[in-house]
Amino acid sequence: MSRNADNWLLKVTDLTKIYGEPNENTLALTGPEYNSNICPETDSIVACANISFDLYPGEVLGIVGESGSGKSTVVKLLYLDMEQTSGSARFMPYIDGSINMLDASSQKKRYIKNYLMGMVYQNPRDGLNFNFTSGGNIAEKLIMAGNYHVGDIRARASDLLIKTEIPVLRMDDQPVTFSGGMQQRVQISKAIANDPPLLFLDEVTTGLDVSVQAKVLDLIRELQQDLGITMIVVSHDLSVIRMLTDRTLVMKNGRVVEGGLTDQILQDPQHEYSQLLVSSLL
Amino acid sequence: MNILEVNDLSKAFHLHILNGKKITALKNINFSMKEGEIIGLTGMSGSGKSSLMKCIYRTYITSSGQIMYRSRSGMIDLVKADDHKIIELRKNEITYCSQFLSVIPRVSAVDVVCENLFRIEKNKAHARVQAKNMLENLGLPPELWDAFPVTFSGGEQQRINVARAIIAKPRFLLIDEPTASLDARTKDVVINMLLKMKDSGTSVLVVSHDEYTLAQLTDRRIELKAGEITVDQMVTNENIS
Amino acid sequence: MVENNKYTNKYNFAFIDEATKKEIRRKLLKAVAIPGYQVPYSSPEMPISRGWGTGGLHVTLAIIGKDDVFKIIDQGSDASVNACNLREFVHQMTNCKTTYNTAEATLIQTRHRITEEELRDDQIYIYQVPQPEPLRSVERYEFKTRQMHGEADYAKMWVSLYESYVRDGDIMLGAGYPVMVNKRYILAPSPIPKWDVPNLNHSNALHLFGAGREKRLYAIPPYTIVDPLEFEDVKFHTENFSGTECYRTGYKKAFMDELYFDDGTKHFLINDSNFLDKLAEDMEPKQHANKYIDQL
Secondary structure (H helix, E strand, C coil): CCCCCCCCCEEEEEEEEEECCCCCCCCCCCECCCCECECCCCCCEEEEEEEEEEECCCCEEEEECCCCCCHHHHHHHHCCCCCCCEEEEEECCCHHHCCCHHHCCHHHHHHHHHHHEEEECCCHHHHCCCCCCHHHHHHHHHHHCCCCCHHHHHHHHHHHHHHCCCCHHHHHCCHHHCCHHHHHHHHHHHHCCCCCCEEEEECCCCCCCHHHHHHHHHHHHHHHHHHCCEEEEEECCHHHHHHHCCEEEEEECCEEEEEEEHHHHHHCCCCHHHHHHHHCCC | CEEEEEEEEEEEEEEHHHCCEEEEEEEEEEEEEECCCEEEEEECCCCCHHHHHHHHHCCCCCCEEEEEEEECCEEEECCCCCHHHHHHHHHHCEEEECCCCCCCCCCCHHHHHHHHHHHHCCCHHHHHHHHHHHHHHCCCCHHHCCCCHHHCCHHHHHHHHHHHHHCCCCCEEEEECCCCCCCHHHHHHHHHHHHHHHHCCCEEEEECCCHHHHHHHCCEEEEEECCEEEEEEECCHHHCC | CCCCCCCCCCCECCECCHHHHHHHHHHHHHHHHCCCCCEECCCCCCCCCCCCCHHHHHHHHHHCCCCCEEEEEECCECCCHHHHHHHHHHHHHHCCEECCCCCCCCEEEEECCCCCECCCCCCEEEEECCCCCHHHHCCCCHHHHHHHHHCCCCHHHHHHHHHHHHHHCCCCCCCCCCEEECCCEEECCCCCCCCCHHHHCCCCCEEEEEECCCCEEEEECCCCCEEECCCCCCCCCCCCCCCCCECCCCCCCCCEEEEECCCCCEEEEECCHHHHHHHHCCCCCCECCCHHHHCC
């Protein structure tokens, strides 16, 4: 596949989310230089500002930064969970990327989320419905994409559970009876149920113990290898970023301070904050 | 035809967290490399050998100069190319093999070796057969093939590392100390594998301290001292003392 | 001379004041215009408590005219206490003719059944609805269910059917089986049995639903497509009365009540009292036709 300037999958331009009522100085008075994302004049909070990047098919992009740096905001905006203050995101599978998907109607957004994207949240409770069985959770995603055949749904669900190493016997159990690592793998099964071109992973290994973490990371790597899914991986954990991603954006105080190839960010960080972050790596 | 032309390359690190301290790693680097050539990079520790490889691989951002690489789709400056292009080249043409094995935990030795191969060989079983053959040639005991390399000895990890770098037959290979902790027999196996790759057109830039490896393997030697090239000569029989 | 009885009657015609009736009618028009959509309305005070059929009564009183013939059933019976009281109330407030005869009625108010006898296009069928929100079982927040309706986001409803099938081997929903109206809104058809659900599809009559306690009105206009939710391989079906027949008439193709006599024997009886009476008198009432009845 040739990679000319036109075959991006996702093109994000100047994505900005501000809470409160900013004035014309808000962006100039916040950011890493001020070590703050709260505007001193208006008290508005700049969750993220002027985020721009391209994502190519098959690439895995990492977004790293400390808590409150705005990395989860970027993912929530792109997964259409919240509305942007300004900026655009064009997504090739949606009308050939010709329009800003962030401005689509809520029905269209639902379509994009159900058919074209997958999301794995840090907390399985955000991504799974604990009142449904694990099979039912996967069914939800398949039904959203227009599959109304119970036999097909169950066949697909058991394929996905096998792929994510969950005993198929547990398909009709509720995820509340599962361990944290299993819940996370059910969430991943659900997220990839429709073979989405783009998958978001938000702090997926945070809070899992080390051996379970390794298993989840391994699964994600394997999915990437086998299915070639394009992914955006958000983590504060540089080792997760190192293992999973091709490229990385480093965020601080709502801004991208540095972006580059992941090994470059880790071995030759240019920005002061990235250097600090990398030197703090255990 | 040259596959690589490095012009006036220099590399300095600005360490903001050490009050803006500046460390020069490389300066005035000029050399070119023919397609199918094997160049040995030598020099003392800290002379800049690995830095030069990392600049070429774009793990380091080059401070000034050009690194012109003749890719299958034409000449490209690896200093200026965008990240997507570099990722594409890394997937299809350029492989870097570092001194140390860095892998995800809980992936078997065979699958670590196969990682690059899975991209071209979709049949996983076929890929694993190739990997096992290679590990067998390198003398890695079969009982280790399905074990996790994190627990391996230095020499075993090294063999895994070399195997995963060369299995997908890259067009341009950057390889750091491929024979350092290997016994004489395995050393010869690695050298022969690399020579075989050269025959099929792969260009190799190899860092080594080992005179035997350099003599057997390389067409040409570049010696670095304090970040500058001090020697650049063809390897002939007379050179070998 | 037109008699002026404005100040002589204790109550306004049909109890509710004209302005409020107008409001309810306006909301009903909206409900008809958007089949299946739940329209909020005022749900004014009535002399019975909310939850005892006020929603149906609001609709009846808002649309009844002096020439209407009113019938009311409760669980298929014209003679149950609830039906009798409401019939008496409507009669007192409107002086309209009341009837047990389905064919004669122009307005039929109901709790929990559709008459077995086929409805005509000059009849209006009014339901007392306890819980108008079909999504309540899967989503407890009103603002979310409204959003789900707005975006036709019904996956959760479908998953609950899937779960029911996985748990029990069948979609275990009895009364109030969810239907898709006009291919757009999921609607709770009051708690009518599954037996009656197919009769909503392409019905000749106008169906109006009033939920007094929840303050919602909705409608299924005549000749609207109403599909029960079903999977491609797990189908909707009506209650299974195979092997049963009405002990009085010997009729088989109707919704049955199960009766135990004093000697402990079990008998079945047609639930719709007017339909039963007509069959017992050897009349031939025209029954609803649908593929589920036809299969019997």
